[in-house]
Amino acid sequence: MTAPNFFIIGAPKCGTTAWVHYLQSHPAIGFSRQKEPHYFCTDFKAFRWLRQETDYLAQFRHCTGKAAVGEASVQYLYSQEAPGNIARFAPQARLLLFVREPLDFLLSYHNQLLLNLDENIADFATAWAASGRREGAGLPPHCREPRFLDYPAVARFGAHLQRWLQVFPPAQVMVLGFEDWVGAPRASYLRVLAFLGLPDDGRSDFARLHAGRRPRSRMLARLVRRPPPPVLWAARAVRRGLGLERLGLARKLGRLNETPGYQRRPDGLDQGLAAEIRAALAEDQALLRRLREDCAC
Numbered sequence: 001m002t003a004p005n006f007f008i009i010g011a012p013k014c015g016t017t018a019w020v021h022y023l024q025s026h027p028a029i030g031f032s033r034q035k036e037p038h039y040f041c042t043d044f045k046a047f048r049w050l051r052q053e054t055d056y057l058a059q060f061r062h063c064t065g066k067a068a069v070g071e072a073s074v075q076y077l078y079s080q081e082a083p084g085n086i087a088r089f090a091p092q093a094r095l096l097l098f099v100r101e102p103l104d105f106l107l108s109y110h111n112q113l114l115l116n117l118d119e120n121i122a123d124f125a126t127a128w129a130a131s132g133r134r135e136g137a138g139l140p141p142h143c144r145e146p147r148f149l150d151y152p153a154v155a156r157f158g159a160h161l162q163r164w165l166q167v168f169p170p171a172q173v174m175v176l177g178f179e180d181w182v183g184a185p186r187a188s189y190l191r192v193l194a195f196l197g198l199p200d201d202g203r204s205d206f207a208r209l210h211a212g213r214r215p216r217s218r219m220l221a222r223l224v225r226r227p228p229p230p231v232l233w234a235a236r237a238v239r240r241g242l243g244l245e246r247l248g249l250a251r252k253l254g255r256l257n258e259t260p261g262y263q264r265r266p267d268g269l270d271q272g273l274a275a276e277i278r279a280a281l282a283e284d285q286a287l288l289r290r291l292r293e294d295c296a297c
Helices: 016-024 053-058 074-078 082-089 102-116 124-129 157-165 178-183 185-195 218-225 229-242 249-256 271-294
Strands: 006-010 029-031 068-072 094-099 173-177 213-215 258-260
Touching (some): 006 016, 006 074, 016 029, 016 094, 074 157, 094 157, 094 178, 094 185, 102 124, 102 271, 124 271, 157 173, 157 271, 173 178, 173 271, 178 185
Parallel strands (some): 006 068, 006 094, 094 173
Antiparallel strands (some): 213 258
């Protein structure tokens, strides 16, 4: 049975969706049917929507004959268990990690949490100040994983990469910076293909994808992203009756309910807060730079 031999392991809001789009059109590359299965995140159960190996491998049935078969699950980066799980499953796997300047990343990431209803503090400065101190009644009612509300921890790309490099050799890991590949997408594409051992297919279109979004209606967003149990039961009954794996209605409604832009514009971020964030992450950024020197390039 066809199985993945490369993984996009994160980070969120750093271009992973765009890169799946760019790479999946290559004739030698196949991707899982559903983006972000998070199968190997055994410590993030709310994100792991496939639990059985047979179900996971079924995601790649259409990839027979492809030289490179991959999937992209952005929470792999933060998982304590995913590195070992993937190493046991595919020890020779190639890993792609996308990173971004911390402040830009955090603003985009916070906006995405708001969109997903994992966050309910609309003001980023307030959310940053509350990092690591939210529990019980202080957590958003629909938050799937409280650890992802610790903004400094989430942005420590160097520490997360270091954990992966304790399991995988640097030659099997490629790190691409958001700012670098946006400035030179064609050159970055060729580097990724070389890393995967694939020839150039001549791609020259690298349109921007997955820009910041916000819901038109918070009520509708709650209904489609976190439906109450009776709605879930009804949807599952209809799905079983039609013999479908997924209905896809919630996703379509969710997209129709979204409009471009941030829920709170980040343009006026206090410069003192920006300096605080950069200082808090400076040591980790230095670690990231050192680790990237040994990784594939």
